[in-house]
Amino acid sequence: MTQESTEQPTPAAWRVVIVDDHAMFRSGVRHDLGGRVQLVGDGEDVPTAVAAILAAMPDVVLLDVHLPGGGGMEVIKQVAAKEPGVKFLALSVSDAAEDVIGVIRAGARGYVTKSISADELVEAIGRVATGDAVFSPRLAGFVLDAFSGAIDVASIDEDLDRLSVREREVLRLIARGYAYKEIARELFISIKTVETHVSSVLRKLQLSNRHQLTRWATDRKLV
Numbered sequence: 001m002t003q004e005s006t007e008q009p010t011p012a013a014w015r016v017v018i019v020d021d022h023a024m025f026r027s028g029v030r031h032d033l034g035g036r037v038q039l040v041g042d043g044e045d046v047p048t049a050v051a052a053i054l055a056a057m058p059d060v061v062l063l064d065v066h067l068p069g070g071g072g073m074e075v076i077k078q079v080a081a082k083e084p085g086v087k088f089l090a091l092s093v094s095d096a097a098e099d100v101i102g103v104i105r106a107g108a109r110g111y112v113t114k115s116i117s118a119d120e121l122v123e124a125i126g127r128v129a130t131g132d133a134v135f136s137p138r139l140a141g142f143v144l145d146a147f148s149g150a151i152d153v154a155s156i157d158e159d160l161d162r163l164s165v166r167e168r169e170v171l172r173l174i175a176r177g178y179a180y181k182e183i184a185r186e187l188f189i190s191i192k193t194v195e196t197h198v199s200s201v202l203r204k205l206q207l208s209n210r211h212q213l214t215r216w217a218t219d220r221k222l223v
Contacts, residue, residue, distance in 0.1 A: 019061060026042050029062065032118040171217060180195060
């Protein structure tokens with residue numbers, strides 16, 4: 001008499017593409033999640049991300065918000081134009097309002113910060129893969145406010161759409177009290193370039209100085 005196996009079948013692991021411009025972070029995610037999901041591709045900027053996603057057709061894309069070549073929103077836009085069913089989970093160090101609103105409006109199904117644990121990330125991947133929306137606890141209330149109308153999402157996007165990705169980064173650091181020298185060091189650009197970006201932001205937002213800029217960003221919960 002043949003003994004039947006009592007071992008339960010293992011559920012199929014979710015197929016995941018990682019998109020982040022830092023090789024060390026991608027390596028860390030592979031190490032933490034490699035045995036728990038199927039890592040089927042990665043990208044470091046918009047072109048490589050789009051190519052990897054369309055080639056692999058994963059269940060979920062772990063997507064950083066700030067990427068060379070146009071950012072995470074551009075990745076979602078280009079992929080959605082060809083394969084609208086791909087699901088994105090934003091995974092970023094940023095919890096700034098313009099980043100959260102922008103990527104969710106672009107089509108991401110969730111947004112979590114990089115402080116998330118490996119267990120929580122695996123759970124979030126599974127939930128997004130099956131159609132749920134997932135947000136870090138500290139972002140959940142903000143997202144509800146944005147979609148309930150408590151925050152004027154349209155005006156935030158309309159103003160921010162005038163700014164480039166780099167200008168938004170400078171804006172956020174200015175609003176957080178960084179000096180020009182500190183911004184230059186943080187973004188690996190020259191002080192002169194910082195000054196140029198600040199002048200451009202002030203002109204586009206029709207503001208006069210960095211104090212008004214800080215108040216503008218604070219009023220819109222961008223810091």
